[in-house]
Amino acid sequence: MAGTTHGARSTVPIATLTLRQLAHGNAVRVVALFAAVPVAFALIYLIGQPTIDRVTFANNLFTHGVAPTVLPLAILILATSALGNEVEDRTMVYLVLKPQTRMRIVLEKLLAVAVVATLLLWAGTTIGFVIVMRGEAGGELGMLIAMLVAEVFAVLAYGALFLLLSLLISRALLAGIIYTLLWETTFSRFIPGVRLLSVRHFVESIYVRLANDPAATMDHPNRLISAIVTLLVLTALAIVATSWRLRTMNLE
Amino acid sequence: MQTSVTQARPPGPDTTPEAPPNATVVVRNLSKWYGDVVAVSDISFHVEPGVTALLGPNGAGKSTTLEMLSGLLAPSQGEIRILGRPARGDVELYRHVGMAPEQEALYPFLTGREFVELNAVLQKMDDPSGAAHQALATVELLDDADRPLRGYSKGMRQRTKIAAALVHDPDVLLMDEPLNGTDPLQRARLIELIQALGRQGKTVIVSSHILYEVERFADRILVINRGKLAAAGNFHAIRDRMDEHARAVRLRASDPRKLAAALVQTPVVLSVRFEPVAGDLPPALVVETADVRAFYRLAPAIAKRQDVHLYEVAALDESLASVFAYVVERG
Numbered sequence: 240m241a242g243t244t245h246g247a248r249s250t251v252p253i254a255t256l257t258l259r260q261l262a263h264g265n266a267v268r269v270v271a272l273f274a275a276v277p278v279a280f281a282l283i284y285l286i287g288q289p290t291i292d293r294v295t296f297a298n299n300l301f302t303h304g305v306a307p308t309v310l311p312l313a314i315l316i317l318a319t320s321a322l323g324n325e326v327e328d329r330t331m332v333y334l335v336l337k338p339q340t341r342m343r344i345v346l347e348k349l350l351a352v353a354v355v356a357t358l359l360l361w362a363g364t365t366i367g368f369v370i371v372m373r374g375e376a377g378g379e380l381g382m383l384i385a386m387l388v389a390e391v392f393a394v395l396a397y398g399a400l401f402l403l404l405s406l407l408i409s410r411a412l413l414a415g416i417i418y419t420l421l422w423e424t425t426f427s428r429f430i431p432g433v434r435l436l437s438v439r440h441f442v443e444s445i446y447v448r449l450a451n452d453p454a455a456t457m458d459h460p461n462r463l464i465s466a467i468v469t470l471l472v473l474t475a476l477a478i479v480a481t482s483w484r485l486r487t488m489n490l491e
Numbered sequence: 492m493q494t495s496v497t498q499a500r501p502p503g504p505d506t507t508p509e510a511p512p513n514a515t516v517v518v519r520n521l522s523k524w525y526g527d528v529v530a531v532s533d534i535s536f537h538v539e540p541g542v543t544a545l546l547g548p549n550g551a552g553k554s555t556t557l558e559m560l561s562g563l564l565a566p567s568q569g570e571i572r573i574l575g576r577p578a579r580g581d582v583e584l585y586r587h588v589g590m591a592p593e594q595e596a597l598y599p600f601l602t603g604r605e606f607v608e609l610n611a612v613l614q615k616m617d618d619p620s621g622a623a624h625q626a627l628a629t630v631e632l633l634d635d636a637d638r639p640l641r642g643y644s645k646g647m648r649q650r651t652k653i654a655a656a657l658v659h660d661p662d663v664l665l666m667d668e669p670l671n672g673t674d675p676l677q678r679a680r681l682i683e684l685i686q687a688l689g690r691q692g693k694t695v696i697v698s699s700h701i702l703y704e705v706e707r708f709a710d711r712i713l714v715i716n717r718g719k720l721a722a723a724g725n726f727h728a729i730r731d732r733m734d735e736h737a738r739a740v741r742l743r744a745s746d747p748r749k750l751a752a753a754l755v756q757t758p759v760v761l762s763v764r765f766e767p768v769a770g771d772l773p774p775a776l777v778v779e780t781a782d783v784r785a786f787y788r789l790a791p792a793i794a795k796r797q798d799v800h801l802y803e804v805a806a807l808d809e810s811l812a813s814v815f816a817y818v819v820e821r822g
Binding site: 249252253256259260263328329330332333334335336337338339340341486487489490491 | 558561562563564565580582583584585586588590592594596597598599600601609610612613614615619655
């Protein structure tokens with residue numbers, strides 16, 4: 240075990256450091272609460288007198304709650320903690336004054352954010368799904384897998400975007416919350432033209448196409464491949480922009 | 492190391508004398524400004540292997556200069572080359588450069604050993620654990636190496652940062668106020684370490700605002716005041732010029748008039764005047780002396796001969812700001 244830990248430190252030292260940073264801060268605890276939102280709603284569904292069937296509820300929980308709000312907010316908190324806070328408290332100095340490319344620093348930061356976010360969000364989504372479906376979860380396993388896969392792409396895209404945001408402005412957390420609640424949660428849902436400019440639309444498209452279930456529907460979903468490519472291109476562009484920003488900014 | 496005094500001049504073509512072949516750090520026409528505020532103004536110098544002190548009062552521009560030397564900060568104007576390469580934008584240069592920043596922030600959850608080892612890993616060293624152990628031994632921190640950094644004193648944090656900067660055995664070492672927060676014993680040992688690094692042929696640039704500290708580890712200094720290079724060269728030559736400057740010293744004694752009468756008889760005292768003190772206390776003496784060091788030696792002896800008790804001896808104008816202002820005037 241010690242050997243494995245030491246190996247990880249040597250192979251991805253910045254990611255390992257960031258994981259420890261996140262573990263010692265409050266960010267993980269807050270994100271764990273966000274990740275537990277589907278579980279809470281599932282329990283309410285379980286003890287209430289539901290008017291809709293389980294599959295529809297599970298779908299609505301993901302498309303109306305997790306994808307537009309829980310995912311971006313959880314990733315926002317982790318990303319700003321992982322990079323922006325380190326610039327602010329100046330510990331970033333110890334990473335940049337080394338023979339390491341800025342791209343590598345950003346990639347390892349994203350890796351750490353992705354690992355924590357994926358584990359917590361997967362846990363919350365899976366537990367919530369199992370509670371809602373109860374004994375029938377096995378029959379709708381395809382829907383659950385579609386949710387989990389869509390979350391991976393969401394973690395990458397939002398993670399890269401919010402890492403960039405944390406280097407561009409000092410109040411990245413506040414700006415990210417406003418962006419999430421206004422853009423991803425509200426405008427992109429109700430204004431048709433804006434839909435294509437939201438990460439949420441492509442995350443939901445991946446989910447709907449992979450689930451291939453009559454209950455999993457949305458307006459004008461993208462094709463699976465185009466949704467995946469769009470999110471990966473967005474992730475790559477954000478990584479390049481974040482690396483450029485880290486290379487050119489003054490770290491006083 | 493150049494020995495000429497470099498004065499601030501308006502920005503223009505590079506007229507800096509050619510740096511000698513062994514110059515490891517070359518700075519030409521360097522400026523940094525933030526809006527209307529000029530932090531560093533058109534300074535040029537070069538540094539050779541050995542210990543060089545960047546001396547100046549707080550806010551003079553030392554840290555800004557060091558941050559530009561380390562590549563953390565982009566100059567508004569000018570050029571910095573370290574070991575022949577641009578100081579900013581070439582990450583491979585950091586294999587040869589170490590920096591101990593002034594800031595106290597470290598990763599509180601890491602132990603001292605983990606922090607230094609992390610720096611060794613990021614430096615791509617073959618044996619990070621061995622290098623970290625060696626660096627921690629150099630700063631005498633092995634006994635506390637396995638404690639979390641959150642419990643370290645300021646002096647221990649300083650030594651940890653120095654160990655991290657040294658871990659890859661760099662050719663050029665930049666230290667921003669490394670003696671801040673250290674106790675006298677630690678300070679003495681760090682000064683010995685800085686001197687030893689200089690003797691090993693490394694280029695060590697150390698910033699400080701404390702004149703007597705600099706005197707102990709550097710024989711070459713760059714004096715920065717208000718963002719300008721006030722003087723550069725041999726420490727003792729500049730110190731001697733500072734000593735030529737008449738200084739005022741304030742004394743409080745049990746019998747100031749008797750002491751004043753004795754002091755004016757000595758050749759180092761130029762004038763004596765009395766200064767009222769609050770309450771019923773006897774007035775203080777303000778002595779102007781041409782040789783402050785000689786005066787500090789003489790004053791207690793004279794007081795003892797006159798059977799006068801000395802309560803206080805304080806330099807009135809020995810703040811770096813005034814000394815540097817003097818250097819700038821005379822430069």
